[in-house]
Each structure stands twice: as structure tokens, then as C-alpha cells.
Amino acid sequence: MEVTASIEKERKTNLWGGGTSPLKASYGKIMMWFFLLSDAFTFSGLLITYGFLRYSYPAFSGPVSAFKPSVDYWPIPEKIFDAVPFLHGVHLPLLFVGIMTFILILSSVTMVLAVEAGQRMDRKDVTKWMLWTIVGGLAFLGCQAWEWSHFITGTEEGMALSNGVIIHGANLQVNEYGPPLFASLFFFITGFHGTHVASGVLLNVIIFYNVVVGTYDKRGHYEMVEKVGLYWHFVDLVWVFVFTFFYLI
Amino acid sequence: MEQVVAVEVKPVDKKKVKKLWKIALILGVVTLIEFVMAFTLPRGYLLYAGFIGLTIVKAFYIVSEFMHLKHEAKALIWSIMLPTIFVIWLIVALLAEGGSILNALY
Structure with a gap:
């Protein structure tokens, strides 16, 4: 009797002594958090590489309005990303990428509403909000596909190289918007983020299917929605940083 | 063998949902402020510091509230x-x- 009491006391005073759950979260959730931490390191590596290479190139020294793309200095993003679908030739800097940001923020909200509905065991509401989240993710991917194809196709004027050759658009060899590295980083960083969005949409579809067939009602909880929700919010979080460091600065 | 699961659905927590939409509004407004800053202020380290500060504000709201980390x-x-x-x-x-x-x- 006395021994049991002392063990109980030990457990209360020593949180990490075993027999308790110090992080007060399920195994799956903790592992999702640590996966996201490692993924955050990967994205940090990519974005810091962008910063590193940008710092090792000269910046455009004149006024912003006089900017012309050249391989000699790093481009000003608002002068490069200024196109919007169906408005050909109109200079609308960063508008399209702003729309993409709002789409992703909205799909993050619908995801968190799905999580909230899951905690209430409300299958109808989870179904509704998961569907909106999937729609948001697909809309974002569609926008990115357009953004990529526009970036690859390029402008009518193009850029004249020093040997007189005029190049249009960007790929892994040439880039009419600035140094070739700028295009490589664009493809790598937004591509890696886009891959994350695509796999997030796939996960959301799987969860949506499970919700509709009632898997989580049988299981008694909707924790899978929360775990995939963590991933989906992380994708939004990364976009917030990509938006700032690639498009604004 | 069809098994019917009886599930007790709890009512919507209006206060919680309202708070979530409020955070979404904050995120949207902060993005708009960044937008306005990009086209009105001269480019330079002061502007970049402003962008990074506002990005951290957005990251804080996403991680602490949407990802619920603040309450863990x-x-x-x-x-x-x-x-x-x-x-x-x-x-x-x-x-x-x-x-x-x-x-x-x-």
C-alpha cells in the first residue's frame, strides 16, 4: 500500500519518469509534428539557398521603373511576375500570386473548420469542409500550372543576349528574366511546394473518402482529419514564406 | 453485415468558429498590407525588415491557432x-x- 502510494507520488513529480504521456498528444500527431519540422528544414535550406545566391549577385541599382531584365543582376520580382490570365499585356504586378495566396489561406480555414467539425463527430460538416479544402487545393494547383506555363513561354520581346540571340521565356538553360539561376530556383522552390500541395490534395481526398464511408464514425474519433490538417496548414505556412522571399523581397 | 454506428453529434461551437474566421481575416489583411507596402515604399532593407516581420506575424497565427500548437x-x-x-x-x-x-x- 505504501509502495503504491510512493510510486503514484513519483509519477506526479517526475513527468518523464515513465507511465505518463508528457507531450499529451497521440503518437501519430507527435510524429506528424516532427515530420513537419524536418520538412521545414528542407524548405529553409531551399529558401536560404535562394537568399545566398541572391546576395552573391549584384542588385539592380537604378530606380524600379527603369528596370530591364539582364543576366548581369538579380531581377526585381514585381517586374517579372506581372501577368494575370485573360488580361494579356496588362501590367498587374504580383496580383495573380496574391490571388493564389488568398486561395491557400481560405483552404486552410476550411481545413480547420473540418477539424472543428470532426471534434464534434459531425460527419456532414466534415464532408462539406473537406470538399471545400480539396477544391481550394485544386484551384491553387491550377493557378500554379498557369504561372509555370507563362514563365516558361515568356514575353513577346524576350531578352537579347550579348551575342545577339533573342531568348523567350525560361527553362533550365536560358532565362529571359535574369540570371539562369533565378529560373532554376523558381522551378525548384515553387515546384517542391507544388508537389507538397499535390500530395496534400491526395491525402485530403483519401480522408474525404474515409469520412464519407463512415470509417471515423466507426473508429469513434476523427483524429486523422487533424493529422492531415496539420500537413495542410504546413503547406500554407510554407507558401507564406515563399510569397515573402520569392515574390516580395 | 452492415453495422449501424450510433454517433452523438455535438452542436457547433459558434465562438470557436467565429475566432477561426477572425484569424483568417487577420491573415488576409496582413497580406493586403504587404501588398500595399510593396508598391508604396522604396525598396531597401527597411522594407524587407517590414516584410519579414509581417511574415512572422502570419506564421505565428497559422502555427499557434490553425495548427493548434499554442494549446499543446x-x-x-x-x-x-x-x-x-x-x-x-x-x-x-x-x-x-x-x-x-x-x-x-x-
């Missing part, structure tokens, strides 16, 4: 937040390197 156990919060110190170190180290390369080349 303290030990979990620290195990996620502390390792990001390495990221700060890498930023400082590589930006300094980039600057040195620029000085050496031009």
Missing part, C-alpha cells in the same frame, strides 16, 4: 520551436557568405 503541452511546443534556431544560424551564415562572394567577384 509546453514540452511539445519547445521541441518544435527550439530546433528552428538552426535555421536562424543558417540564414546568418549563408547570407554573409553570399555577400563575401559578391565582394570577391565585383
Whole structure:
């Protein structure tokens, strides 16, 4: 009797002594958090590489309005990303990428509403909000596909190289918007983020299917929605940083 | 063998949902402010510092409220937040390197 009491006391005073759950979260959730931490390191590596290479190139020294793309200095993003679908030739800097940001923020909200509905065991509401989240993710991917194809196709004027050759658009060899590295980083960083969005949409579809067939009602909880929700919010979080460091600065 | 599961659906917590939409509004407004800043203020380190500050505000709301980290156990919060110190170190180290390369080349 006395021994049991002392063990109980030990457990209360020593949180990490075993027999308790110090992080007060399920195994799956903790592992999702640590996966996201490692993924955050990967994205940090990519974005810091962008910063590193940008710092090792000269910046455009004149006024912003006089900017012309050249391989000699790093481009000003608002002068490069200024196109919007169906408005050909109109200079609308960063508008399209702003729309993409709002789409992703909205799909993050619908995801968190799905999580909230899951905690209430409300299958109808989870179904509704998961569907909106999937729609948001697909809309974002569609926008990115357009953004990529526009970036690859390029402008009518193009850029004249020093040997007189005029190049249009960007790929892994040439880039009419600035140094070739700028295009490589664009493809790598937004591509890696886009891959994350695509796999997030796939996960959301799987969860949506499970919700509709009632898997989580049988299981008694909707924790899978929360775990995939963590991933989906992380994708939004990364976009917030990509938006700032690639498009604004 | 069709099994019918009886599930008790709880009513919507209006206060919680309202708070979520409020955070979404904050995120949207902060993005709009960044937009306005990009086209009204002169480019330079002051503007970049403003962008980074506002980005951290957005990241804070997403991680603490949408990802619910603020309401987790303290030990979990620290195990996620502390390792990001390495990221700060890498930023400082590589930006300094980039600057040195620029000085050496031009």
C-alpha cells in the first residue's frame, strides 16, 4: 500500500519518469509534428539557398521603373511576375500570386473548420469542409500550372543576349528574366511546394473518402482529419514564406 | 453485415468558429498590407525588415491557432520551436557568405 502510494507520488513529480504521456498528444500527431519540422528544414535550406545566391549577385541599382531584365543582376520580382490570365499585356504586378495566396489561406480555414467539425463527430460538416479544402487545393494547383506555363513561354520581346540571340521565356538553360539561376530556383522552390500541395490534395481526398464511408464514425474519433490538417496548414505556412522571399523581397 | 454506428453529434461551437474566421481575416489583411507596402515604399532593407516581420506575424497565427500548437503541452511546443534556431544560424551564415562572394567577384 505504501509502495503504491510512493510510486503514484513519483509519477506526479517526475513527468518523464515513465507511465505518463508528457507531450499529451497521440503518437501519430507527435510524429506528424516532427515530420513537419524536418520538412521545414528542407524548405529553409531551399529558401536560404535562394537568399545566398541572391546576395552573391549584384542588385539592380537604378530606380524600379527603369528596370530591364539582364543576366548581369538579380531581377526585381514585381517586374517579372506581372501577368494575370485573360488580361494579356496588362501590367498587374504580383496580383495573380496574391490571388493564389488568398486561395491557400481560405483552404486552410476550411481545413480547420473540418477539424472543428470532426471534434464534434459531425460527419456532414466534415464532408462539406473537406470538399471545400480539396477544391481550394485544386484551384491553387491550377493557378500554379498557369504561372509555370507563362514563365516558361515568356514575353513577346524576350531578352537579347550579348551575342545577339533573342531568348523567350525560361527553362533550365536560358532565362529571359535574369540570371539562369533565378529560373532554376523558381522551378525548384515553387515546384517542391507544388508537389507538397499535390500530395496534400491526395491525402485530403483519401480522408474525404474515409469520412464519407463512415470509417471515423466507426473508429469513434476523427483524429486523422487533424493529422492531415496539420500537413495542410504546413503547406500554407510554407507558401507564406515563399510569397515573402520569392515574390516580395 | 452492415453495422449501424450510433454517433452523438455535438452542436457547433459558434465562438470557436467565429475566432477561426477572425484569424483568417487577420491573415488576409496582413497580406493586403504587404501588398500595399510593396508598391508604396522604396525598396531597401527597411522594407524587407517590414516584410519579414509581417511574415512572422502570419506564421505565428497559422502555427499557434490553425495548427493548434499554442494549446499543446509546453514540452511539445519547445521541441518544435527550439530546433528552428538552426535555421536562424543558417540564414546568418549563408547570407554573409553570399555577400563575401559578391565582394570577391565585383
